[in-house]
Amino acid sequence: MKNFSKALLALMLVLVLALAACSGGDDQKDAGKEKEEGKTEQKEGAGEDAGEDAVADSPISAFDTRSETGEVEEGGTLNFGLVSDTPFEGTLNFNFYAGAPDAEVIEWFDESLLSIDEDFQYTQDGAATFEHSDDYKVFTFKIGDNVNWHDGEPVKAEDWAFSYEVIGHADYDGPRYGSDFTVIEGMEAYNAGEAEEISGIKVVDEKTLEITYTNPTPSLLAGGIWTYAMPKHIFKDIAVADMSSSDAVRKNPIGMGPFKVESIVPGESVVYSKNEDYWQGAPKLDEVVLKVVDPSVVANELSSGKIDVVDAFPADQYETNKDMEGVKFLGDVDNAYTYIGFKFGTWDKENAQVVYKPEESKVSDVALRKAMWYAVDNDAVGENFYQGLRWAGTTLIAPSHANFHDATIEAPKYDKEKAIEILTDAGYVDTDGDGFVEDPDGNELKLNFASMSGGEVAEPIANYYIQSWRDIGLDIELLDGRLQEFNTFYDRVGNGGNDDPEVDVYMGAWSVGSDVDPTGLYGPKAMFNFPRYVNEKNTELLEKGVSDEAFDVEFRQNVYKEWQQLMVEEIPVFPTLYRAVLVPVNENLLNYTIDRDDNFYRHEIGFKK
Structure with missing residues (x-):
């Protein structure tokens, strides 16, 4: 799993995605980062070569994905920078977090029970192993005997089952519940209050969990399994509706990862100590100190040695800092894209579905x-x-998914005269001579554009898009006349189902999970479908992409090729940029990696002897 903030994911947020997280103009994180990763087997078909060709000439090919490796000095403190111009929200539990900054905080002390390989496939190398029936309907998971929570209690099958029970509960207020859960036998009845238990989830013994799926999909092999447990002994007496705001999430979170949370300054920093009882062995480092670092000072913090590594370095600052002394830059293609979105409706919280009102x-x-x-x-x-x-x-499948991204699709490219021609042919004409077009019915057309704050380039990029649209006759202005702070931006765009009617157009980003299925971002029952877009053909293709037939990879590739083409034609959103991720690492820091298949490595990080 990559250890920078991507995704957004969503992550979608869930997705997902969830929803990594990224900003409209810099390296801020998106509301939708989803950390559960996986991917179907790579074979010939609609995207493998095309996706690789899309980045073959990118400067990112010159970067390593690992720091120097070797034997490290025991002990020491790693100073980790979380690059953001805003505080992290502080929802520090995989079941409840929404933004990628929180995911970065969580990943130091908690982790997935399953690992993945370089092709995003689940493997048997994690804290739990698994097997499945020939028809993929029944998965059986076995948690290792040496896997314990930070308070010494063993991680049990009931903890994993409890995670599903919380997410599926009617009072759950997080972003995870969606198609990855509704495919479990009995989940929808449980969510509706028609059953007290989820019939498809069975605790076989203390360390064995069995899950039965009614309609298994290829996504199960590629991120469709929720692989995060919750310590039931801590949360069992907390009402589900109160969990996300409880001290167990906000102030005193525990996990099963290599480091323990010692102290938190809300939104600003976290101090972790080594977990001597970690299932892979005690970490080499004694301590990790995570702190939020503003993008404007991140280079100074690195060059002065105040921080040793950051989650992602602002790409706009790379050229002037690429030769920074004492630092090695790691790089890779990010599982992310920025985009321009259009608003078509609202979110029905009660029925958990998009209300499309074009x-x-x-x-x-x-x-x-x-x-x-x-x-x-x-x-x-x-x-x-x-x-x-x-x-x-x-397209809306990034080249990080090389075997599904279709670079042969012809998407609109910059052509100002063509843009004006399209508007004119559609009846958008300046009838009153003010320099801006009216709509085809002759009514005034004013649009509000929402974009978030971030690094130095956030504002000029937002202004560039606004001016480009004004140059073709569109009267469009920045929402409230200013950039929106990260959390405020996503709240107004639709996080939590809160759609601000003042938002017409917005610039966001997704850090996507490794399963190619985009249902969590664009499906009719996805909260992270921020455009609030519903289309019959879109729904049909999304369903085909996770059908029984889609276990055939070539079939699935063709489905998502057609879906990418549909999105280019329908344009509920359009992608603006694919991206590289840059991670600067102190040259004395060993065994640090951003390889997606190196899931559990933080206990090996340390400094040169």
Whole structure:
């Protein structure tokens, strides 16, 4: 699993995704980062070569993904920088967090029970092993005998089952419940209050859990299994509705990872100590100190030695800092993309579904959305603001998923005259001479654009998009006349189902889970479907992508090729940039990696002797 903030994921958020997290203009994190990863077997088909070709010429190919390896000095303190211009929210439990900054905090003290390989497939190398029936309906998991919580209690099958019971509960207020859970036998009846237990989840013995799926999908092999347990002995007496705000989540979280939480300064920093009882052996480091580092000072913090590594270095600062003394930059293609989204409706919290209301949307005309895509030069944005370490996006499956990303699809590229032509042909004409077009019915058209704050380039990039749209005659302004702080931005865009009607267009980012299935971001029952977009063909393709037939990888590739093409035609959102992730590491720090298949490595990190 990659150990930088991506995804957003969502993560979707869940997705997902969840929902990593990224900003509209810099390396901030998105609300949707999902950390559970997996992927179907790579075979010939619709995307493998195309996805690899999409990044073959990228500067990222010159970077290593690992620091120097070797024997380390026992002890010492690692100072880890979480790059953000805002505090982390502090929902420090995998079941409840929404933003990738919180995920970065959690990953130092808690972790998945299953590991993945370089192709995102679950393996038998984690704290738990598994087997499944020939029809994939029944999965049996076995937790290792030496896997314990930080308070010494063993991690049990009932803890893993409890995690599902919490997420599936009607009073659950987190973002995880979705299609990955509703495919479990009895889950929907439990969620609806029609059953007291989930019939498809069985605790066989203290260390063995069995899950039965009604409609198994290939996503089960690629991130579709929730692999995070909850310490039942701590949470059992807390009402589900109160869990996310409880001290067990906010102040005194525990996990099963290599480090324990010793102290928290809310939103600012966390001090961790080594977990001597870690299932892979005691960590080499004595202590990890995580602190939020503003993007504007991250280079100084690194060069002065105040921090040893950060989750992700702002790409816009790389050119002037690439030769920083005492630091090695690691790099890879990120599981993420930034995008422009359009708002079409709201979220029905009670029924957990999208309410699609195009008749009330200012951007319901696909011609308008297409013109807005043609009006922006994303290649120039990537080159000028990120030194080519970000590049123009084409489809909503990023090249990090090389065997599904289809780089042959022709997406709109910058053409200002074509954008104006599209608007004119669709009836968007300036009838009153103020320099801005009216809608086809002759009504005034004013759009609010939401974008989040971040590093130095966040504001100029937002201004660039606004000016590009104004140059083709669209009267569009920044929401409230300013950039939105990270948490405020996602709250207004739709996190938690809160859709601000003032938002018409927004710039966000997703750090995606490794399963290619985009249902968690664009499905009709996905809270992270922030555009609130519903389309019959979209739903049909998303369902086909996780059907029994989709266990055939070539079939699944073809489904998602068709889905990518549909999204280019429908444009509920359009991708702006794919991205590299850069992780600077103190050259004296050994065994640090961002390889996606090195899931459990933090106990091996240490400094040179």
